[in-house]
Structure formats: structure tokens, C-alpha cells
Amino acid sequence: MKVLLAGCAGQLGRTIQESWNEHELIVPSESEFDITDWPTAKRVVEDVRPEVVVNAAAYTDVDACEARPELAYKVNALGPRHLASACLLTGAALVHISSNCVFDGSASRPYLEFDPANPISVYGASKQAGDQVVRDVLPRHYIVRTAWMYSALGRNFVKTILRLGAERPGLSMVADEVSSPTFAPDLASALQALVQEPLYGTYHLTNYGECSRLEFAREILRLAGKPHFPLEPISLRDYQRPSRPPLYSPLANTCAAAIGVTVRPWQEALAELVPQLLG
Numbered sequence: 001m002k003v004l005l006a007g008c009a010g011q012l013g014r015t016i017q018e019s020w021n022e023h024e025l026i027v028p029s030e031s032e033f034d035i036t037d038w039p040t041a042k043r044v045v046e047d048v049r050p051e052v053v054v055n056a057a058a059y060t061d062v063d064a065c066e067a068r069p070e071l072a073y074k075v076n077a078l079g080p081r082h083l084a085s086a087c088l089l090t091g092a093a094l095v096h097i098s099s100n101c102v103f104d105g106s107a108s109r110p111y112l113e114f115d116p117a118n119p120i121s122v123y124g125a126s127k128q129a130g131d132q133v134v135r136d137v138l139p140r141h142y143i144v145r146t147a148w149m150y151s152a153l154g155r156n157f158v159k160t161i162l163r164l165g166a167e168r169p170g171l172s173m174v175a176d177e178v179s180s181p182t183f184a185p186d187l188a189s190a191l192q193a194l195v196q197e198p199l200y201g202t203y204h205l206t207n208y209g210e211c212s213r214l215e216f217a218r219e220i221l222r223l224a225g226k227p228h229f230p231l232e233p234i235s236l237r238d239y240q241r242p243s244r245p246p247l248y249s250p251l252a253n254t255c256a257a258a259i260g261v262t263v264r265p266w267q268e269a270l271a272e273l274v275p276q277l278l279g
């Protein structure tokens with residue numbers, strides 16, 4: 001399958017490049033494939049004529065989005081609109097990556113693909129707008145929401161906790177923000193399975209299970225040989241930051257599971273990565 005990748009330099013983009021070996025992957029740089037520029041997006045998709053476009057590009061600095069809403073909407077909503085429109089012109093399907101942050105976090109069970117979105121941050125609202133324009137423009141879409149992504153590449157929570165665990169005597173950790181940590185290589189592999197099926201729509205793809213930031217940090221440090229590292233539980237209310245994340249946003253992967261695409265528990269994936277990062 002000929003696949004065109006947008007956002008190749010990001011955490012997921014780099015992971016896809018490492019793992020989608022069964023496909024012919026076309027990987028323009030961000031400067032060659034700026035998704036916010038319609039003539040560029042259209043020209044690149046028309047030139048490449050892929051069967052599938054994967055949009056791993058996004059403005060992902062959640063706190064910075066609060067101060068720069070125009071840029072957030074430009075990259076996270078206008079960009080997907082350009083890609084969806086170019087796909088419509090050329091007959092390609094679009095895999096568009098979205099986020100747990102489209103939900104408000106007030107649920108008492110993991111969010112289903114069919115639950116209404118209600119974002120509470122600029123980032124979440126811009127991602128929700130991106131989902132909506134993709135749905136409006138292109139029937140052949142896979143909108144794939146994920147959460148708390150980490151890998152050996154780029155900056156992420158796992159690497160931060162390992163670094164701080166080595167530098168500091170103890171850490172305060174949010175105990176009431178809960179979601180589903182997701183190992184980027186597991187997501188990349190599930191995406192690869194998903195695009196084999198012409199079953200379009202919205203999907204949730206995360207590692208199985210849920211935990212709080214505190215439980216996530218505790219497991220990272222346990223795997224790093226520091227089971228007794230002092231962690232002080234705090235509330236999200238006490239953790240000052242410009243944006244407000246959803247309090248409870250685990251994602252139930254029901255639509256993928258219905259076609260046999262499942263992702264292993266988050267603890268198993270983490271146990272694979274932490275020794276690699278330490279070794």
C-alpha cells in the first residue's frame with residue numbers, strides 16, 4: 001500500500017517510519033509538506049497519489065495552545081481539512097490522529113467512540129474541530145483518538161519521570177488525573193492493522209487499562225528499580241498549569257476490538273520500554 005505521512009518528525013511520525021515496513025511509505029519533511037498550506041497539501045497528495053494519508057502532524061504543546069489558539073486551530077483543524085479535501089480529490093483514505101482531550105473528563109467509565117465530545121482546553125477544542133472537519137469532508141476516514149503517548153523517541157512522561165527520578169529526592173504527582181498510557185509502537189502497529197479494513201469512522205486506540213499520573217509514575221520508577229521512591233499524591237487542582245486536562249479520560253477501544261484489533265495492557269508495554277531506556 002502506498003502511504004503518505006504528514007508529521008514525520010514527531011513522536012508518532014518517527015515511530016511509524018520505524019515500523020510500517022509492509023508499506024511503501026512516502027515521507028516528505030515538514031517544510032515540504034506543511035499541512036496548513038492548502039496549495040502545498042493539495043500538490044503533495046496529487047503528486048504522490050497515495051492510497052492512504054496518515055496525519056501525525058499536530059500542534060501538541062497543550063499549554064502553549066491556550067496562548068496561541070489561532071495556531072492551534074490552524075494546525076489541528078485547518079490542516080486536517082486540507083488533507084481531507086486533498087484525499088477527496090485523489091481518492092485516498094485519511095488516518096487522522098486525535099486525542100483524549102476532546103472529552104471533558106467528567107465520565108465515570110472509559111469513553112466510547114460514540115460519546116459526545118466536550119473539550120475543556122484550546123488544544124482539545126482544536127482537535128475536536130479537526131475531527132469534525134475530517135468527518136464533514138471525507139467519508140473514507142479513520143479518526144483515531146489516543147492518549148498519554150510515550151516511546152523511546154522525543155519528549156514524554158516516561159522519559160521525564162526517569163530523569164527526575166534520577167535527579168530529585170522525591171516528586172509530587174497528580175493522583176486524580178486518569179487516562180490510558182499508550183506506547184507509540186503499539187499504536188503504530190494497531191494503525192497498520194486498522195487500515196487493512198475499509199471500515200471507516202472514529203476509533204479509540206490506546207494500550208488497554210487505565211491509571212492515574214501517580215500510578216503511572218510509580219510503575220515507571222518500580223521498573224527502574226526504585227519501588228520506594230517518594231511520591232507525594234497531589235490533586236490536579238493543586239498543579240498549576242495554563243491548560244486544564246480532562247480529569248478522567250481513559251478510552252475504550254470498542255470499535256477496533258470489534259474487528260480484532262486489540263492493544264496489550266499498558267503495564268506490559270511499559271515493561272518493554274523502561275529497560276531499553278535505562279540500558
Ligand SMILES: NC(=O)c1ccc[n+]([C@@H]2O[C@H](COP(=O)([O-])OP(=O)(O)OC[C@H]3O[C@@H](n4cnc5c(N)ncnc54)[C@H](OP(=O)(O)O)[C@@H]3O)[C@@H](O)[C@H]2O)c1
Nearest residue numbers: 007009010011012034035057058060097099146147148149
Ligand atoms: N503525545 C501524546 O501524548 C498524544 C496524546 C493524544 C493524542 N496525540 C495526538 O497524536 C498525534 C501525534 O502526536 P505526537 O506526540 O507524535 O506529536 P509531536 O511529537 O508533537 O509531533 C507532531 C509533529 O507535527 C509537526 N507539525 C506541526 N505543524 C505542522 C505543519 N503545519 N505541517 C506539518 N507538520 C507539522 C511538528 O513539527 P514541529 O515540532 O516542528 O512543530 C511535529 O514534528 C497528534 O495528532 C496528537 O494530537 C498525542
